[in-house]
Amino acid sequence: MSSSVSTSSLPRVLRPFSGAQYRRLVFGLMLALFSDGVWTVTVVWQVIEIGGGPGQVSLASGLAATGMVISTLFGGVLADRVSQRSIIVGLEIVKMIAFGMVAICALTGVLTLPIVVIAAILGGITTGMYYPAYSALLPAIVEPAQLQAANGIEGIARPVLFQAVGPMVAGAVISVAAPAQASIIAAIASVGAALCYLLMRPVAVRRDPATLRGPVVRSVLTDLAEGFVYMWRTPWLWATLFFATVLVLATMGPIEVLIPFALRERVNGGAGDHSLVLAAFGVGAAASSFVFASIPMPRRYLTLMFGIWSLSSVPLVLMGVAEHTWVFIVAGFLTGILYDGPMVLWGTLLQRRVPPALLGRVASLDFFVSVVLMPVSMALVAPVSHAIGVTTTFVLCGLIPVPVAVGFYLAARLWRDEVAHPLTDEAQAVAAAVVHDEMTGAAFVEPNTVEPDAVVSQEDRDDPPAAP
Structure with missing residues (x-):
């Protein structure tokens, strides 16, 4: 005690x-x-x-x-x-x-x-x-x-x-x-x-050893397939990963490739100015992560996560029209706040709702989505900016993810999903273990657990109970 x-x-x-x-x-x-x-x-x-x-x-x-x-x-x-x-x-x-x-x-x-x-x-x-x-x-x-x-x-x-x-x-x-x-x-x-x-x-x-039997190649391919099947059957997961692909495609190229050129053309900036923008991004990311680490899990965690991420690309619009170095720095700081803060909720969401036996594969899908389109974004942004201009590229890349986020949020009905699967401290207290006297014959329930999505019926997804 x-x-x-x-x-x-x-x-x-x-x-x-x-x-x-x-x-x-x-x-x-x-x-x-x-x-x-x-x-x-x-x-x-x-x-x-x-x-x-x-x-x-x-x-x-x-x-x-x-x-x-x-x-x-x-x-x-x-x-x-x-x-x-x-x-x-x-x-x-x-x-x-x-x-x-x-x-x-x-x-x-x-x-x-x-x-x-x-x-x-x-x-x-x-x-x-x-x-x-x-x-x-x-x-x-x-x-x-x-x-x-x-x-x-x-x-x-x-x-x-x-x-x-x-x-x-x-x-x-x-x-x-x-x-x-x-x-x-x-x-x-x-x-x-x-x-x-x-x-x-x-x-x-945390996996049943019986599921690991069989020929190695076939077993590995089966494991990969199980990860993808789980994603397709889990609305909050595919909605987030598909939106992330769009967000990465829209933002990584401008951030990694265009900012140095925009600084040079607009404010006659050099490597020092570029490093300040990147440092501001890092400071914003660390500050936002600290805030999210210090608060309880929000009741509307999916809504909050999507809401912030939908705005994380908008500071690129500021960079598209910026005429002063400090504007680039502020935009970098805001991008770090909006981009990295929800990652704290996302990592927690994966670890608390994905079945333990699948968590490694689902986490790898998440990381895969985060990195696979980075080189594509960097390769595309240069010819696009040459065709339509640096300013227009920044503005479009900053605005396109916003309606895409709204679309995936609505398509997956995430406002219902988060009510059906509360992760707040209060919900955890309700789910805490109560060990009954052996005379009652009641089963012991492990404390602080939330049933993974794999055991939640589709009816629960579509028609969630009222919020606790």
């Missing part, structure tokens, strides 16, 4: 840290994100140092992205079949070997472009496989009521460590030494992450 009281007295965002398993997991996550942030900058400058140009940098980045996209779906299958803890330990070891190999070859003068490309591909593969394993592992060690805070902590750590601190450290080390030293730092951080995960107690896979 004293432990419970102590935990409840903590701010909501800090409650997951009361568990030793989570502390080890999140410290490992932070080191892994830092390692990836350092490597993101290091690989570019390592290619340049050995004489590569834009084409060689593009080759390494493109193959890394391809490895990430291809690996994520199979990473989801793996996360539903073997220990997720073992997966993330193995991924950090692979990163350590890849980054260390680049550093050693560079220091000994034998580094070549193929070696860097192989390391980049391995880095992409580990990124693609990490998210499904982490997403499936988190609800196995964190109470359902603390999942939103745990996802918010990830939302804070990602922009701070991956997008800011890691690249800053890499840039500083490269400027005073060389990319090889930065690669060593990335490798050491991966070792630290692996050690944190190894200190965790083993976590069993």
Whole structure:
């Protein structure tokens, strides 16, 4: 009882840290994100140092992205079949070997472009496989009521460590030494992450072993098919993923490609101005994640999530008409707030409503959607902007996702779905376990659980009960 009281007295965002398993997991996550942030900058400058140009940098980045996209779906299958803890330990070891190999070859003068490309591909593969394993592992060690805070902590750590601190450290080390030293730092951080995960107690896979029998190839393909079938049969899932494809297609190209050119043409800006816009995006993302980690799960969580995401592209309109650097910075900050904040609700929604045996595969579908259209968006935005102009491109990309979000929200009838499947603290209290006296013969119900969608009838979806 004293432990419970102590935990409840903590701010909501800090409650997951009361568990030793989570502390080890999140410290490992932070080191892994830092390692990836350092490597993101290091690989570019390592290619340049050995004489590569834009084409060689593009080759390494493109193959890394391809490895990430291809690996994520199979990473989801793996996360539903073997220990997720073992997966993330193995991924950090692979990163350590890849980054260390680049550093050693560079220091000994034998580094070549193929070696860097192989390391980049391995880095992409580990990124693609990490998210499904982490997403499936988190609800196995964190109470359902603390999942939103745990996802918010990830939302804070990602922009701070991956997008800011890691690249800053890499840039500083490269400027005073060389990319090889930065690669060593990335490798050491991966070792630290692996050690944190190894200190965790083993976590069993939450799946019936009988479902894993049969020929490996056929079993893997069946697992993939089950993930897609579950998506098609789950309205809130396909509505969100389909909308996400449109949002990524509309926004990633302008954010990644057009902002530097718009800054140069409108305000005579350079790399410093561009970095300020990206930093503002990261600050907004971290601040929004902190807010969502600190509040209870909203009663209308799907409505709130879609409502905010439907507006997340609108700041691009500001960038389309901006004539001052500060307007770009404000727009970047607003984009970070609107884009990343709902991710906290989304991650919690996946982990609390998807059956545990399917969570790795569903999380991999989510990650796949997030990354597969990024290169397409970046490839399309340049010719589109040449054809209709930079301003018009920004404006259209900022406005198109709004009606698309409304359309998917209405098509999936999400306002009914969230009432039928409440995730609020009050709903959890109603569903809490009550252990009756053995004389009554009543069954024990596990506390803090919500039945997964797989066991909810279609009638419940279409005609939800009144809100509690």
